[in-house]
Amino acid sequence: xxxxxxxxxGLIDRVAQIVAVERPxxxxxxxxxxxxxxxxxxxxxxxKVDSQVEGVHFLRxxxxxxQLGRRALIINLSDIASVGGRALYALVSLALPDDTEVxxxxxxxxxxxxxxxxxxxxxxxxxxARSKEGAFIDVFVLGSVRxxxxxxxxxxxxxxxxxxxxxLGDSAAGLQLLLKPTLELAPAERExxxxxxxxxxxxxCEAEVIAHSGAATAMIxxxxxxxxxxxHICERSQVGVRLWAERLPISPTTRQVAAGCRKAPWQLALExxxxxxxxxxxxxxxxxxxxxxxxxxxGTPVRVVGEILPPEGGRWLVLEGGREVALEAGGxxxxxxx
Amino acid sequence: xxxxxxxxxGLIDRVAQIVAVERPxxxxxxxxxxxxxxxxxxxxxxxKVDSQVEGVHFLRxxxxxxQLGRRALIINLSDIASVGGRALYALVSLALPDDTEVxxxxxxxxxxxxxxxxxxxxxxxxxxARSKEGAFIDVFVLGSVRxxxxxxxxxxxxxxxxxxxxxLGDSAAGLQLLLKPTLELAPAERExxxxxxxxxxxxxCEAEVIAHSGAATAMIxxxxxxxxxxxHICERSQVGVRLWAERLPISPTTRQVAAGCRKAPWQLALExxxxxxxxxxxxxxxxxxxxxxxxxxxGTPVRVVGEILPPEGGRWLVLEGGREVALEAGGxxxxxxx
Numbered sequence: 001x002x003x004x005x006x007x008x009x010g011l012i013d014r015v016a017q018i019v020a021v022e023r024p025x026x027x028x029x030x031x032x033x034x035x036x037x038x039x040x041x042x043x044x045x046x047x048k049v050d051s052q053v054e055g056v057h058f059l060r061x062x063x064x065x066x067q068l069g070r071r072a073l074i075i076n077l078s079d080i081a082s083v084g085g086r087a088l089y090a091l092v093s094l095a096l097p098d099d100t101e102v103x104x105x106x107x108x109x110x111x112x113x114x115x116x117x118x119x120x121x122x123x124x125x126x127x128x129a130r131s132k133e134g135a136f137i138d139v140f141v142l143g144s145v146r147x148x149x150x151x152x153x154x155x156x157x158x159x160x161x162x163x164x165x166x167x168l169g170d171s172a173a174g175l176q177l178l179l180k181p182t183l184e185l186a187p188a189e190r191e192x193x194x195x196x197x198x199x200x201x202x203x204x205c206e207a208e209v210i211a212h213s214g215a216a217t218a219m220i221x222x223x224x225x226x227x228x229x230x231x232h233i234c235e236r237s238q239v240g241v242r243l244w245a246e247r248l249p250i251s252p253t254t255r256q257v258a259a260g261c262r263k264a265p266w267q268l269a270l271e272x273x274x275x276x277x278x279x280x281x282x283x284x285x286x287x288x289x290x291x292x293x294x295x296x297x298x299g300t301p302v303r304v305v306g307e308i309l310p311p312e313g314g315r316w317l318v319l320e321g322g323r324e325v326a327l328e329a330g331g332x333x334x335x336x337x338x
Numbered sequence: 339x340x341x342x343x344x345x346x347x348g349l350i351d352r353v354a355q356i357v358a359v360e361r362p363x364x365x366x367x368x369x370x371x372x373x374x375x376x377x378x379x380x381x382x383x384x385x386k387v388d389s390q391v392e393g394v395h396f397l398r399x400x401x402x403x404x405q406l407g408r409r410a411l412i413i414n415l416s417d418i419a420s421v422g423g424r425a426l427y428a429l430v431s432l433a434l435p436d437d438t439e440v441x442x443x444x445x446x447x448x449x450x451x452x453x454x455x456x457x458x459x460x461x462x463x464x465x466x467a468r469s470k471e472g473a474f475i476d477v478f479v480l481g482s483v484r485x486x487x488x489x490x491x492x493x494x495x496x497x498x499x500x501x502x503x504x505x506l507g508d509s510a511a512g513l514q515l516l517l518k519p520t521l522e523l524a525p526a527e528r529e530x531x532x533x534x535x536x537x538x539x540x541x542x543c544e545a546e547v548i549a550h551s552g553a554a555t556a557m558i559x560x561x562x563x564x565x566x567x568x569x570h571i572c573e574r575s576q577v578g579v580r581l582w583a584e585r586l587p588i589s590p591t592t593r594q595v596a597a598g599c600r601k602a603p604w605q606l607a608l609e610x611x612x613x614x615x616x617x618x619x620x621x622x623x624x625x626x627x628x629x630x631x632x633x634x635x636x637g638t639p640v641r642v643v644g645e646i647l648p649p650e651g652g653r654w655l656v657l658e659g660g661r662e663v664a665l666e667a668g669g670x671x672x673x674x675x676x
Contacts, residue, residue: 002436002438002439003434003438003440004436006440012466014443015443015447018444018448019454019460020461029460029462029463030462030464035429035462035463045383045480047427047429047463049430049463049464049476050431056470088375089364091478093387093388093431095391095394095474096341098340098341105353122364123357124368124375125367129395130391130394131474133470133472134471136469138476138478140385140478142383
């Protein structure tokens with residue numbers, strides 16, 4: 001059997017069975033996006049790794065090395081945010097071909113530094129190795145969270161509302177612009193979408209407000225797409241979900257791109273992935289107050305987009321006309337044929 | 339300018355200047371083998387990443403996936419040992435080609451599990467991604483050390499003795515056996531050297547005894563080779579060193595391999611690298627007592643192999659006949675032409 005027969009998630013489940021160990025200091029172990037580890041005192045340690053592989057995650061001609069350095073850190077910071085944590089340190093492991101330009105590496109690290117400085121994250125180590133072909137960038141991020149503030153995927157309860165920060169589908173729209181250069185769009189809007197695609201803002205500040213509120217019950221960051229990621233909350237919380245397509249926060253620019261490539265806007269918003277927004281849940285009585293608090297303190301809009309159902313309630317999407325369809329996890333996974 | 343013009347160490351120095359930040363919670367940052375980070379309470383956090391790249395660090399036909407999994411963890415555990423620490427958690431980032439056999443991945447994780455279980459290390463997370471060619475394995479290890487026990491490279495003082503654990507050159511001799519299959523050696527000895535090459539024992543237990551003794555002044559693990567690694571102690575401690583070739587602990591088997599490939603045994607011991615033994619320093623009055631204590635408590639032999647000189651004393655190797663030659667860092671670095 002090849003790994004392409006299993007797909008990324010199947011392979012992760014399989015190796016998790018091999019290495020998972022029950023230990024009281026491991027609060028969240030292998031299988032989730034971020035490890036939560038018991039530290040000494042009131043702080044738990046957070047640890048996360050994510051990679052950027054040339055030709056798979058990025059094309060060298062399409063993204064500047066500075067953007068790539070920022071992005072490699074951003075995707076990890078977003079995971080630290082997803083449990084309500086604070087990011088502290090990064091380690092960077094590179095495998096590079098012999099003919100890599102030093103200037104390219106310099107710019108990559110300037111991007112890491114720039115993004116790190118924004119959020120108080122220091123690069124404290126790493127590794128350098130040769131690659132025979134293509135660049136491989138692994139970034140490991142360490143963070144911390146006070147144990148009373150940690151938000152896991154497992155806390156959603158039937159009746160809770162589902163909320164998301166920011167805008168969904170912008171990153172997917174940016175990708176469409178790269179794939180179809182003939183799509184028409186005003187230069188400033190094109191640039192905005194490309195920036196949202198390459199270097200989205202990790203929602204660390206928003207996560208802090210959400211975690212400190214005491215009102216949120218579960219959280220995840222949107223890396224694979226809302227339809228897939230909200231499914232992780234359903235699995236861990238053992239609940240169902242109903243999302244309302246008309247409530248999804250989709251920018252006019254992304255709607256324009258969706259029209260240009262003959263997709264429904266909600267498809268980009270639900271399945272596009274890589275928005276790195278936060279999806280979280282809160283009791284229905286507190287959801288709007290919490291949304292308003294996050295908007296007030298961070299300037300980032302927050303929208304109620306769905307509700308948590310009982311375990312037997314299933315997973316549903318209410319389309320704009322009112323028709324209800326099964327919510328399918330349409331996100332990306334490695335090795336899996338579409 | 340290409341990175342092959344700078345070499346691995348030159349490139350690390352360069353990027354360290356871009357990202358290094360002075361912050362009181364970063365005790366040891368980028369540029370050393372392991373990051374030492376201020377935690378809450380009496381424990382400092384240790385973080386380290388190292389990689390195994392197919393075709394660069396390993397050949398798929400030469401090493402079993404289980405050995406490779408063990409090795410990928412071992413090389414990081416050795417770095418945790420090098421500062422006197424305890425290893426706790428690992429995260430594993432893989433990039434794998436589509437046609438990778440699931441059985442190969444299973445065995446890799448069984449090796450990680452096996453080695454982790456030996457030293458109380460749990461795999462708590464990781465990442466899976468596609469690679470277009472060859473496997474890339476990054477292992478990130480977290481550990482801790484009580485602040486009064488940490489041993490850095492910077493503590494060696496003139497007059498101190500230089501000590502090493504175990505045997506030097508076995509790994510290099512194992513590599514010679516792989517490169518020259520016609521070298522004659524008894525099967526049991528061949529197997530021993532290959533095991534020492536692929537899956538050396540990280541010296542975590544020995545490091546604990548050394549760190550708790552209070553007698554050691556500096557420590558490093560031998561990944562690049564003693565001649566290169568003791569140089570790192572000299573740089574950070576601003577001292578010189580004299581090593582005695584006749585005191586180097588070299589096994590009879592490795593001497594036999596050295597003879598078979600027409601090398602001086604001390605060349606394998608000093609320049610071979612990948613032994614993952616510990617090199618440490620202690621005041622001359624305490625060195626033999628400390629060596630005896632480590633041997634008694636762990637069963638691993640410890641040998642005094644040199645002495646620390648004043649800063650202006652230079653770096654020297656006394657050959658077996660008594661002639662003194664300049665000690666040259668002969669270890670491995672990526673991208674650098676020999």
